[in-house]
Amino acid sequence: xxxxxxxxxxxxxxxxxxxxxxxxxxxxxxxxxxxxxxxxxxxxxxxxxxxxxxxxxxxxxxxxxxxxxxxxxxxxxxxxxxxxxxxxxxxxxxxxxxxxxxxxxxxxxxxxxxxxxxxxxxxxxxxxxxxxxxxxxxxxxxxxxxxxxxxxxxxxxxxxxxxxxxxxxxxxxxxxxxxxxxxxxxxxxxxxxxxxxxxxxxxxxxxxxxxxxxxxxxxxxxxxxxxxxxxxxxxxxxxxxxxxxxxxxxxxxxxxxxxxxxxxxxxxxxxxxxxxxxxxxxxxxxxxxxxxxxxxxxxxxxxxxxxxxxxxxxxxxxxxxxxxxxxxxxxxxxxxxxxxxxxxxxxxxxxxxxxxxxxxxxxxxxxxxxxxxxxxxxxxxxxxxxxxxxxxxxxxxxxxxxxxxxxxxxxxxxxxxxxxxxxxxx
Amino acid sequence: xxxxxxxxxxxxxxxxxxxxxxxxxxxxxxxxxxxxxxxxxxxxxxxxxxxxxxxxxxxxxxxxxxxxxxxxxxxxxxxxxxxxxxxxxxxxxxxxxxxxxxxxxxxxxxxxxxxxxxxxxxxxxxxxxxxxxxxxxxxxxxxxxxxxxxxxxxxxxxxxxxxxxxxxxxxxxxxxxxxxxxxxxxxxxxxxxxxxxxxxxxxxxxxxxxxxxxxxxxxxxxxxxxxxxxxxxxxxxxxxxxxxxxxxxxxxxxxxxxxxxxxxxxxxxxxxxxxxxxx
Numbered sequence: 238x239x240x241x242x243x244x245x246x247x248x249x250x251x252x253x254x255x256x257x258x259x260x261x262x263x264x265x266x267x268x269x270x271x272x273x274x275x276x277x278x279x280x281x282x283x284x285x286x287x288x289x290x291x292x293x294x295x296x297x298x299x300x301x302x303x304x305x306x307x308x309x310x311x312x313x314x315x316x317x318x319x320x321x322x323x324x325x326x327x328x329x330x331x332x333x334x335x336x337x338x339x340x341x342x343x344x345x346x347x348x349x350x351x352x353x354x355x356x357x358x359x360x361x362x363x364x365x366x367x368x369x370x371x372x373x374x375x376x377x378x379x380x381x382x383x384x385x386x387x388x389x390x391x392x393x394x395x396x397x398x399x400x401x402x403x404x405x406x407x408x409x410x411x412x413x414x415x416x417x418x419x420x421x422x423x424x425x426x427x428x429x430x431x432x433x434x435x436x437x438x439x440x441x442x443x444x445x446x447x448x449x450x451x452x453x454x455x456x457x458x459x460x461x462x463x464x465x466x467x468x469x470x471x472x473x474x475x476x477x478x479x480x481x482x483x484x485x486x487x488x489x490x491x492x493x494x495x496x497x498x499x500x501x502x503x504x505x506x507x508x509x510x511x512x513x514x515x516x517x518x519x520x521x522x523x524x525x526x527x528x529x530x531x532x533x534x535x536x537x538x539x540x541x542x543x544x545x546x547x548x549x550x551x552x553x554x555x556x557x558x559x560x561x562x563x564x565x566x567x568x569x570x571x572x573x574x575x576x577x578x579x580x581x582x583x584x585x586x587x588x589x590x591x592x593x594x595x596x597x598x599x600x601x602x603x604x605x606x607x608x609x610x611x612x613x614x615x616x617x618x619x620x621x622x623x624x625x626x627x628x629x630x631x632x633x634x635x636x637x638x639x640x641x642x643x644x645x646x647x648x649x650x651x652x653x654x655x656x657x658x659x660x661x662x663x
Numbered sequence: 664x665x666x667x668x669x670x671x672x673x674x675x676x677x678x679x680x681x682x683x684x685x686x687x688x689x690x691x692x693x694x695x696x697x698x699x700x701x702x703x704x705x706x707x708x709x710x711x712x713x714x715x716x717x718x719x720x721x722x723x724x725x726x727x728x729x730x731x732x733x734x735x736x737x738x739x740x741x742x743x744x745x746x747x748x749x750x751x752x753x754x755x756x757x758x759x760x761x762x763x764x765x766x767x768x769x770x771x772x773x774x775x776x777x778x779x780x781x782x783x784x785x786x787x788x789x790x791x792x793x794x795x796x797x798x799x800x801x802x803x804x805x806x807x808x809x810x811x812x813x814x815x816x817x818x819x820x821x822x823x824x825x826x827x828x829x830x831x832x833x834x835x836x837x838x839x840x841x842x843x844x845x846x847x848x849x850x851x852x853x854x855x856x857x858x859x860x861x862x863x864x865x866x867x868x869x870x871x872x873x874x875x876x877x878x879x880x881x882x883x884x885x886x887x888x889x890x891x892x893x894x895x896x897x898x899x900x901x902x903x904x905x906x907x908x909x910x911x912x913x914x915x916x917x918x919x920x921x922x923x924x925x926x927x928x929x930x931x932x933x934x935x936x937x938x939x940x941x942x
């Protein structure tokens with residue numbers, strides 16, 4: 238037989254590829270690794286890794302692999318949509334956002350945790366858990382840490398002008414008008430770009446005027462007089478009082494507003510709890526920053542939005558028992574204390590808010606505790622992303638002067654009713 | 664047997680995903696519904712009757728027309744300038760090409776910093792010059808214009824390089840003959856260079872148009888479709904349907920529409936230019 242080098246090479250390539258495909262098909266999960274998938278900053282990931290090592294030391298039979306996702310929230314959402322949508326078994330435990338729980342549970346991607354947790358333990362979590370982590374009567378996730386909106390202020394500047402921390406939005410505007418031009422700082426920094434953060438800010442503004450998006454019976458109540466006052470106020474802070482930067486509606490997100498504040502260019506800042514730690518580490522800001530409840534309208538009460546992160550189990554996971562063990566450990570009293578001490582994560586267990594050591598480390602804990610009493614949640618709906626999309630777009634149109642507030646609220650009301658009816662049909 | 668790997672690759676990476684998308688576009692496949700159902704043309708009907716689709720179509724088309732016109736003119740000028748350079752100045756040619764070699768997402772991030780209201784260099788220069796600061800990404804028209812600037816900056820060099828290649832293919836004899844005949848430099852450009860350059864320029868425009876009709880990364884990073892949805896192109900709309908709302912059916916239908924739009928444009932464009940004898 239004549240030797241044909243070309244043919245021989247090609248044939249061997251086919252054989253190798255064939256064997257490889259066969260291997261991929263028939264290979265079994267060789268390890269007992271529990272895959273824990275989460276996204277976050279470098280510091281957070283590093284600390285969670287050390288916690289996981291502690292867990293492995295206590296449970297030698299279980300190995301945990303940390304699957305690190307990109308930090309931006311919408312990219313994590315994108316990742317879960319593609320992987321869980323393809324019914325992956327490669328993820329066991331995942332860290333998910335409050336607003337995804339109903340969506341993922343409705344898609345049938347999360348394992349019910351009803352049988353896992355005992356009632357006594359369940360009751361020791363912050364009460365809002367029963368609203369956000371439960372979908373159609375089943376518990377699908379455990380809150381790992383809470384996120385709430387807080388008002389950061391420049392203590393030194395308020396003292397210099399002999400002003401108190403503002404309790405109402407009116408006080409805040411007055412303080413801004415008095416201080417910002419002599420001190421060359423922006424008055425109030427908040428998040429107005431067209432993204433999820435804008436919805437959080439909106440929910441807080443309307444919540445502090447007794448407004449809302451959807452009431453307890455599921456009725457849509459966006460188009461209300463209270464909401465109009467709050468939305469007009471958001472608009473006026475940029476365009477009438479000019480106490481918020483002119484690019485609030487185009488560029489201000491959590492980080493961009495924090496940068497401005499930390500560079501000393503802002504008097505007040507609305508942001509999550511992580512900013513506290515960063516201000517303490519910054520020599521420019523250390524000792525100059527105070528934290529308080531967000532202000533309210535004269536008839537309302539201070540309202541913070543709930544933005545926690547939760548742990549859930551993939552319904553297709555083959556290691557649900559080990560996965561639950563990991564969740565139990567990560568949400569335990571002591572792990573949460575460690576996380577709060579090292580990463581300033583707000584604990585999701587009520588008892589920790591009175592822990593003396595934590596109170597020393599995080600002086601805003603009492604403020605956070607009060608905020609949790611009147612916490613605002615974003616609508617807990619499987620189609621929340623649709624609702625958010627409408628809200629983001631039309632509120633942002635008001636802030637960028639493309640439409641009036643009355644017209645925008647009317648449009649949102651109609652669109653949300655349309656979405657509700659569409660899903661009632663399905 | 665030698666063709667097989669190629670066929671498998673095409674099947675696995677082009678045809679099967681395309682057919683799968685096509686099938687999904689006829690289904691009511693929302694993430695939050697436990698099962699998918701056949702829905703006929705419902706998705707297409709829903710999209711085509713939705714003002715948001717037409718608005719993003721209009722934005723996409725305007726973006727394509729405006730940015731490509733600018734790129735063609737600027738690219739042509741750059742290309743002509745580059746032929747004037749002596750070969751020693753190859754360094755400069757490489758320099759001009761740099762924007763084209765940078766990934767679009769990086770380009771978008773660079774421009775995001777330049778356009779930034781507080782920290783951006785553009786507003787810094789405006790401030791130094793005593794002009795009022797501009798909120799580049801904050802107003803619908805300006806945001807659109809900013810996208811065009813960033814896109815032109817990135818892709819005009821691409822057109823320039825193609826023009827340069829076309830120019831070097833024009834026989835020197837014709838130019839020399841026309842000089843003998845007494846043509847001035849404008850006449851030489853208008854009646855010799857431009858007609859001979861047109862075929863290759865139309866190829867460049869075709870490439871650019873196909874890219875511009877699908878523009879995604881630049882918009883996604885720079886404006887996210889804002890403010891108030893005023894820069895939302897078709898691809899960004901499809902992305903939001905897919906990965907934000909989890910409506911795979913309508914997302915797939917939008918993708919199919921984009922495909923037919925781009926393919927249809929490519930077909931008619933090549934046919935027209937072929938008839939005109941440019942290709």
